[in-house]
Every structure is written in structure tokens, then in C-alpha cells.
Amino acid sequence: MQKRETWGSRTGFIMAAVGSAIGLGNIWRFPYMVYENGGGAFLIPYFVAMLAAGIPFMILEFGLGQKFKGSAPKTFASISKRWEWLGWWQVMVAFIITTYYVVVIAWAINYLVLSFTQGWGDAPKDFFFGQFLGLTDSPMNLGSVQSSIFSATAAAWFFTFIAVFTGVKSGIERVSKIFMPLLFILVFIFIGRGLMLPGATEGLNWLFKPDFSAIMNGKVWADAFGQIFFSLSIGFGIMLAYSSYLPKDSDINNNACMTVFINCGFSIISGIMIFSVLGYMAQQQGVPVSEVAGSGVGLAFITLPTAINLMPAPVFFGVLFFLALVVAGLSSMISLCEVTVSALIDKLNITRKVAASIICALGFMVSIAFTTGGGLLLLDIVDHFVNNFGILIGGFIEIIFVAWLCDIEDLREHVNKTSEIKVGSMWTNSLRFIVPTMLGIMLVMNFVGDIS
Ligand code: PHE
Ligand code: NA
Numbered sequence: 001m002q003k004r005e006t007w008g009s010r011t012g013f014i015m016a017a018v019g020s021a022i023g024l025g026n027i028w029r030f031p032y033m034v035y036e037n038g039g040g041a042f043l044i045p046y047f048v049a050m051l052a053a054g055i056p057f058m059i060l061e062f063g064l065g066q067k068f069k070g071s072a073p074k075t076f077a078s079i080s081k082r083w084e085w086l087g088w089w090q091v092m093v094a095f096i097i098t099t100y101y102v103v104v105i106a107w108a109i110n111y112l113v114l115s116f117t118q119g120w121g122d123a124p125k126d127f128f129f130g131q132f133l134g135l136t137d138s139p140m141n142l143g144s145v146q147s148s149i150f151s152a153t154a155a156a157w158f159f160t161f162i163a164v165f166t167g168v169k170s171g172i173e174r175v176s177k178i179f180m181p182l183l184f185i186l187v188f189i190f191i192g193r194g195l196m197l198p199g200a201t202e203g204l205n206w207l208f209k210p211d212f213s214a215i216m217n218g219k220v221w222a223d224a225f226g227q228i229f230f231s232l233s234i235g236f237g238i239m240l241a242y243s244s245y246l247p248k249d250s251d252i253n254n255n256a257c258m259t260v261f262i263n264c265g266f267s268i269i270s271g272i273m274i275f276s277v278l279g280y281m282a283q284q285q286g287v288p289v290s291e292v293a294g295s296g297v298g299l300a301f302i303t304l305p306t307a308i309n310l311m312p313a314p315v316f317f318g319v320l321f322f323l324a325l326v327v328a329g330l331s332s333m334i335s336l337c338e339v340t341v342s343a344l345i346d347k348l349n350i351t352r353k354v355a356a357s358i359i360c361a362l363g364f365m366v367s368i369a370f371t372t373g374g375g376l377l378l379l380d381i382v383d384h385f386v387n388n389f390g391i392l393i394g395g396f397i398e399i400i401f402v403a404w405l406c407d408i409e410d411l412r413e414h415v416n417k418t419s420e421i422k423v424g425s426m427w428t429n430s431l432r433f434i435v436p437t438m439l440g441i442m443l444v445m446n447f448v449g450d451i452s
Contacts, residue, residue, distance in 0.1 A: 002351070004069055005168040006238065011252070012173040014258050017242055018234045018329030019176040021263035024104065024300075027128040029327060030227060031271040032295030035207050037223050037261075038214025045215065045224035050264055053438060054228040057395075058256040059423060060402060061234055063415035065243030066252060068125035069367050071342035072237035075244070079406055086397055090237035093390040094339035098363050100379045101336060101372040102160070105329040107301060109324050115308065115318025125303035132301075134373035143375035149371040151365065156330065157367065161360040163334045164341050165353055168245045172334055179331045186324040187273055190317065194276040204277015206289040207271055222445060225438040230387070231263060235395025236438075238335045242344040253419035274299070277317075278361070281307035297376070300325060315426070337363070388446040396439040403431040 007013040034042045050143050068075040073087030110132070120127045129135045163171040192198060214220045221262050229235055243252075275289075281303070284291040294303055308318045337359060344355040370379050402408065406429050416422040 001183075002345075004245065004248050005352075006388045007133040008173055008252060010168045010255070011176055012169070013242070014262070015180045016032060016172055016331075016335070017239060017255070018262045018266075019180055019260040020238050020242065020335030021234075021259060022180070022330075022331035023231075024101075025231050026263065026267045027228075027270045027274070027325060028295055028297075028299050030267040031207065031230065031274040032293060032299065033227055034271055035275070035293055036216075037220040038211040039206070040208040040210035041214045042220060042224065045221045046227065046264075048222075049224040049228040049438075050260060052430055053225055053435050054232050054234075054260050054264075055257055056383050056423075056427050057234045057245070057399070057435055058239065058260055059230060059253055059415055059427065060399075060411070060431060061239035062243040062246070062256050064402065065420055066246045066248075066250065066281065067181060067411065067414050069244050070240075071244065071346045071390070072240050072339065073343050074346040079401075081403060086394070086401060087237065089241060090235075090394045090398075091340050091343045093236050093386060093394055094238065094336050095350050095359070095363065096386055096390070097342070098160075098333060098336045099331070099366040100370045101157045101333055101377065102147065102363070102367055103375060104151050105299070105326060105333060106149050106158045108325040108329060108369070109152040109156065109306070110148050111145070111301060112129065112319065112322035115305075115322050116315055118305070118309055118314055118318065120305045120346065122309070124309070125302045126307075128301045128375075132405070133376055136377060142377075143372055146373065146375075149375070151367065153367050153371050154364065156333065157360055159330060159354060160333050160337050164337050164360070165356040165415065166202060167352060170253060172404055175334065176331055176441070179214060179327050183324055183327045183331075184269075187269055188321050190320045190324070191273050191276065193270070193316065194280075197276060197280040199279040199281075199283025200276035201279065202283065203275040203277070203289055203327040204272060206279065206293070209277035211312070220353045222442055223439070226442050229395060229439070230391070232260060233269065233332070236391050236400060237339040237343075237394075240368055241288050241339050242335065248416050251419045252415040253421050253423060259419075273321075277304065277307045284310045286428060338419065347426045353378075388450070389443070392439055392443050392446070395442060396436060399431060399435050399439065403428070403436070424442050 007016070064075055068078045070078060071087065072090045073084050076087040077084035111120070132146070134141050135143065163170065163175045233239060278289055278292050281291050286290070292303060304321060308314045311317050340359045341352065341355045344350060344359065345352055369375065402411070408431065412423060412428060
């Protein structure tokens with residue numbers, strides 16, 4: 001048995017956990033979700049979800065990881081040999097995500113380079129689908145690899161590989177301690193200038209203007225909980241793996257709260273960044289903000305470049321935005337990769353270097369499929385199933401297993417032992433009732449949505 005690695009410092013661990021949590025979802029998913037679900041009023045269900053589910057679940061995962069000192073499969077196997085498969089399910093989901101998440105980072109790397117010259121041209125939409133992804137050329141092109149995407153994918157995998165290969169403390173922790181402060185700085189600089197753009201404050205009005213009727217809408221609540229689970233990277237082994245490297249005496253409850261608060265704070269900051277741009281763009285084009293608001297791939301690779309073309313300092317804004325996207329993406333990518341690598345180390349008792357080499361080589365080969373002309377189509381399909389079912393099923397079964405079938409009181413004692421602030425019956429009740437109910441509702445909603 002190898003001796004288990006540990007984090008160098010408490011800040012280092014929190015930076016790494018925050019690095020995982022803060023990802024593309026904060027930047028391109030959260031702002032639109034707020035806008036669409038009642039604006040400022042959405043923050044109420046969002047904060048309720050954060051307190052009632054996000055923090056309790058985070059404490060649970062940190063506690064399990066620290067107590068059992070293992071990757072997801074090892075942790076569940078230590079509780080009961082019959083439950084090891086649940087960990088492998090989470091590992092499989094994480095591995096699949098790495099194979100396409102990396103390609104989105106690769107797009108962002110390309111756009112970072114393009115932003116020095118606005119190389120996406122005057123028609124960013126045609127550029128993105130046509131020349132860049134190679135989607136519209138001819139059906140034959142669906143199978144051919146786009147070389148610029150391929151190279152950036154290789155680079156992003158290589159970076160991830162180096163970080164994970166080098167180790168918890170000198171690889172993952174070191175990268176996170178540089179990347180997280182950098183990310184906040186990039187976004188703050190962007191906002192500092194962005195809010196001075198004409199129309200920016202109008203954009204923020206659109207974002208935050210509360211529509212309190214949304215609070216009566218069940219879908220808004222489901223979206224709030226869904227965003228919290230996804231955003232915090234809980235329910236699929238990431239936080240388990242990271243907290244398995246915590247020293248025995250670390251304050252679990254405090255670490256969990258810090259991680260959640262920093263992530264959710266960053267989401268709100270991203271909302272301000274995105275909607276100041278959308279407000280400016282709407283004003284320049286003489287349309288209401290509703291015409292330009294959106295999320296996901298379209299927001300990042302079509303709307304933003306279009307807005308940047310109109311801006312007074314296009315290189316400044318373009319570089320800041322795409323660099324932020326790359327930095328946020330890579331730190332999440334590293335955490336996803338660590339799920340699989342830590343599982344292999346535990347299971348096969350091989351070294352970190354060997355495990356990282358196997359996983360990154362394998363992952364890179366699978367990724368190539370997403371760098372082809374048909375990559376986006378494939379990505380959409382895989383992402384749909386992974387997001388709507390893979391993550392939710394893993395999280396749902398995990399919570400049922402841990403909160404109902406295991407001795408949750410025992411775990412409560414464990415997390416309280418080293419924590420200054422203790423959790424009580426509200427914590428266990430949240431994990432037993434609120435979290436599984438909300439995950440269950442989301443699963444059913446996705447399932448019904450798919451068959452109808
Ligand atoms: N939590 C990340 C986000 O909000 C997404 C993510 C999902 C990261 C899965 C890693 C793994 O963008
Ligand atoms: Na997040």
C-alpha cells in the first residue's frame with residue numbers, strides 16, 4: 001500500500017474544490033437561468049437550495065472522503081462491499097464528461113487566440129458552425145478531424161495530465177492556487193470596464209428585475225436545485241476524491257461552507273459580467289435584451305464574439321473572457337480526471353504516474369471523436385444523457401445509500417468531531433428528505449421530458 005497523499009494547506013484544498021465547482025456552468029449557465037426564472041426573485045429559491053441541499057451535501061461528501069480516505073469506489077466499498085459499483089458508476093460518468101468537456105475547453109483556447117484579431121470575422125455564427133466546427137460543409141466532413149480543435153484538445157489534455165501526474169500537492173493544488181485568484185482577477189477587470197459600457201446597467205436590470213410570481217412555479221425550484229447540484233460538482237465522486245486527501249484534523253463543515261459560498265458568489269459575479277455585455281449589445285443593435293439573452297455554447301461562441309466585435313476595446317474584452325473560460329474549464333477538468341485516476345490508484349494499487357498516463361491517453365483517444373465535424377452533434381447527445389441521467393442517478397443512489405441505508409448519525413459525529421460549527425438534525429433531515437426528493441423530482445421530470 002502506498003501512503004496516501006495530502007493537501008499542503010487548507011487554502012490549497014479549498015482552492016482545488018472551488019476550482020472544480022467553478023466551471024463553464026457558472027459562466028454560461030447560471031446567468032441565463034436567473035434571467036429566465038424570475039430574475040432577482042430566482043435568488044430566493046437559489047439560496048434556499050444552497051442552504052438546504054448544497055451545503056449539507058457538500059458536508060456529506062467531504063466527510064465521507066475524509067473518513068474513508070478513498071476514491072468513490074473505495075469509499076462505497078469500505079461501507080459495504082456490495083455497493084462498490086455505485087462508485088464505478090460515478091467514475092464512468094466522470095470519465096465520459098472529461099472526454100468532451102476538454103473539447104469545449106479546446107474551443108475556448110482557439111477563441112482565446114482568435115480574440116487577438118477577432119478572427120471569427122463579421123458573422124460569428126456562420127464562422128462557428130462552418131469554418132470552425134466544420135459542420136455545414138458537407139456530410140462527408142462530419143467524420144473528419146478539425147485540426148485546430150484537435151491541437152487544442154491535445155494541449156488541454158496534456159496540461160491536465162501534467163497537473164494530475166505531478167500529484168495532489170505539487171500538481172493539482174499548485175495549479176488551483178494560481179488559477180482561482182487569476183480567475184477572479186480576470187472577471188473583476190472585465191466587469192470594471194464592462195459596467196462603463198453604455199447599456200450595461202440596463203442589462204443588469206433585465207437580469208435582476210424580480211418577478212416574484214416565479215417563486216410559485218415548481219420548475220423554477222427544480223432549476224434552482226439542479227443548478228446547485230451541477231454547479232457544486234456533487235454526486236459524482238469529485239469532492240469525495242478531493243477530500244480523501246484531507247488531513248484528519250481539518251474542519252469539514254467550515255471547508256464545505258467556504259467552498260459553496262465562493263462558488264455561488266462567483267456565479268453572481270459572472271451574471272453581472274455576462275449581462276453587462278448583453279445590455280451593451282442590445283443597445284448597440286437597438287433591440288431588447290431578451291433578443292440577445294441566451295446560454296451555453298451559443299452564448300460563449302456566438303453571442304459574445306458578436307458583442308465583442310461591437311466593443312470599444314475588443315481585444316481586451318475578448319482575451320479576458322476567453323482566458324477566464326479556459327481557466328475555469330481546466331480546473332474543473334483536472335478534478336474530473338482525478339476521479340478516475342484516484343479510483344485506479346486505489347483499485348489496482350498502481351502509482352499515480354501510471355494511472356494518470358493510462359487515463360489521459362485513453363481519454364484523449366476518445367476525445368478525438370468530439371473534434372470532428374460531427375463533434376458538436378455527438379457532444380449534445382452525450383451531454384444530454386450524462387447531465388440528465390448519469391449525474392442525477394449517481395447522486396440520487398448515493399444519497400439514498402448514505403442517508404438511509406448507512407449510519408448517518410455516525411457520519412454526523414465524524415464531521416462534527418473536527419468542526420467548530422456542529423451540524424444537527426437539520427443536516428440529517430435535509431439529506432434524508434429534501435435532497436432525495438429534489439433529485440427524484442428532477443429525474444422524473446427529465447424522464448418525462450424525454451419520452452414526451
Ligand atoms: N461544477 C462545474 C460548473 O459549474 C461543472 C462541472 C461538472 C465540473 C462536472 C466538473 C465536473 O461548471
Ligand atoms: Na460551479
